[in-house]
Amino acid sequence: MADLAVIGAGPAGLAAALAAAAQGVTVAVVDSATEAGGQFYRQPASGLRARRPQALHHQWRTWERLKDGLTGSGVRLLTDHHVWSVERDSDGFTVHALLGPEQREPVAVRADAVLLATGGYERVLPFPGWTLPGVVTxxxxxxxxxxxxxxxxxxxxxxxxxxxxxxxxxxx
Ligand SMILES: Cc1cc2nc3c(=O)[nH]c(=O)nc-3n(C[C@H](O)[C@H](O)[C@H](O)COP(=O)(O)OP(=O)(O)OC[C@H]3O[C@@H](n4cnc5c(N)ncnc54)[C@H](O)[C@@H]3O)c2cc1C
Known part of the structure; x- marks a missing residue:
């Protein structure tokens, strides 16, 4: 049981988790991606063995501070957990997630409070030719x-x- 479940391990979720942990709050961070980082600090697949991942990023120091801050912070990071619902009862919240790329194994994370840091999504307005091969957002x-x-x-x-x-x- 955590005091706080943070859904989303992007810059917002990680910053919130570290700030809460620094105040002695027990935190679990749940993210559907295989690595923390979110959109801004999206990490290369580990199998690619990127030697200079920072070359494609800006504000890399902030990412290092967040990543390094997790070590020893006591924050429990649950990657590869896709949250599909949150339930509330008299004792707090249950965050329901499905584990792994096939999203088959159910996992329940209990917490007194839940913080949503699920980020934003790119919204595409269609234009003539937007579905042609080679056109990407x-x-x-x-x-x-x-x-x-x-x-x-x-x-x-x-x-x-x-x-x-x-x-x-x-x-x-
Ligand atoms: C494709 C894309 C590229 C971007 N690139 C830049 C950029 O280069 N520079 C810039 O300044 N801004 C960029 N942005 C804007 C970007 O959203 C913000 O700068 C920043 O990433 C927001 O941080 P965040 O922590 O709020 O959300 P995000 O970084 O989006 O993190 C949200 C996290 O929540 C997780 N999540 C969402 N739903 C669930 C769920 N149901 N279960 C479990 N986990 C979940 C996601 O996996 C993700 O890790 C980009 C946005 C998009 C969509």
Missing amino acids: AGGAQAMLKGGLVAPGRRAVVAGTGPLLLPVATGL
């Missing part, structure tokens, strides 16, 4: 780079002016 291209160490092509046009496009263009 900025977030998709970045996820391929950071998670798979692959670029979606040899030459790229990065279309748009949002702030995510600059790190994506730099990464490509």
Whole structure:
């Protein structure tokens, strides 16, 4: 039983978990990904043995501080746990998760309180040609780079002016 269950091990969830643990709170962090980091600090698959994962990231020091902070913090990190529901009863909360890529094995995490840090998702507005082979979203291209160490092509046009496009263009 934890005092606090944090759902999401991105920058927000990790920062919250470490802040709570520093105050003596017993924390369990639950994330569906195989590694902590979330979208911002998405980690390359371990089998790729990336030598310089920081090359595709910005604010890497913040990630190191969060990652290193977990060691010895007492925070229990449960990766590969996909949360599908949270139940409340008179004793607190039960966070229900399914384990592993096939999401077959059920796991229940009990906690007095639950903090949702499940992040944001890329929302794509369709435009003519958006389903053509070779057309990917900025977030998709970045996820391929950071998670798979692959670029979606040899030459790229990065279309748009949002702030995510600059790190994506730099990464490509
Ligand atoms: C594709 C993409 C790329 C981005 N790249 C950048 C970038 O380069 N720079 C930038 O400043 N911002 C970027 N952003 C914006 C980004 O969302 C925030 O900067 C930052 O990651 C938000 O941190 P967070 O901790 O709130 O959420 P996230 O980092 O999104 O972390 C949420 C975590 O919750 C977990 N989670 C979600 N649902 C469940 C569930 N049901 N069960 C278990 N775990 C769950 C996820 O696996 C994830 O690890 C990007 C967003 C997206 C969608």
